[in-house]
Amino acid sequence: MFSGASAINLDTKGRIAxxxxxxxxxxACHNNQLVVTVDIQSACLLLYPIQEWQQIAAxxxxxxxxQPTERAMKRLLLGYAHECELDGNGRMLLxxxxxxYANLDKRVMLVGQLNKFELWDEAAWQQQIExxxxxxxxxxxxxxxxxxxxxx
Numbered sequence: 391m392f393s394g395a396s397a398i399n400l401d402t403k404g405r406i407a408x409x410x411x412x413x414x415x416x417x418a419c420h421n422n423q424l425v426v427t428v429d430i431q432s433a434c435l436l437l438y439p440i441q442e443w444q445q446i447a448a449x450x451x452x453x454x455x456x457q458p459t460e461r462a463m464k465r466l467l468l469g470y471a472h473e474c475e476l477d478g479n480g481r482m483l484l485x486x487x488x489x490x491y492a493n494l495d496k497r498v499m500l501v502g503q504l505n506k507f508e509l510w511d512e513a514a515w516q517q518q519i520e521x522x523x524x525x526x527x528x529x530x531x532x533x534x535x536x537x538x539x540x541x542x
Contacts, residue, residue: 392502
């Protein structure tokens, strides 16, 4: 399971280096293979270990090709999906269309989300954090069935 936010650099060739703390797990359990695609609700990328992506692909295969919203979701997630393998230095190349989609430049944030990572432009990530904090502060958590009994 992946957690934590790491500030990393995107090099001039469009590569990122996965932090060492994740590399052993990615190597041992996922053969250094990831699938990167777009997030359909935010200007960020999603990086899935290959086995996790296979579960997503199976769900996508059940969606309709004739229902417009389902087809649009398949088109975006599968159309942008790109298989990547970490090199010996733990780096992966992000294709240009994916970097453009998420407005990635030099400074990026790799954010663990249990079964996947999100990859954000650093400034966009800071803005997202503020929006998330505001949303939580403005929500009546006790009125939300799924959060009413959530405690830390």
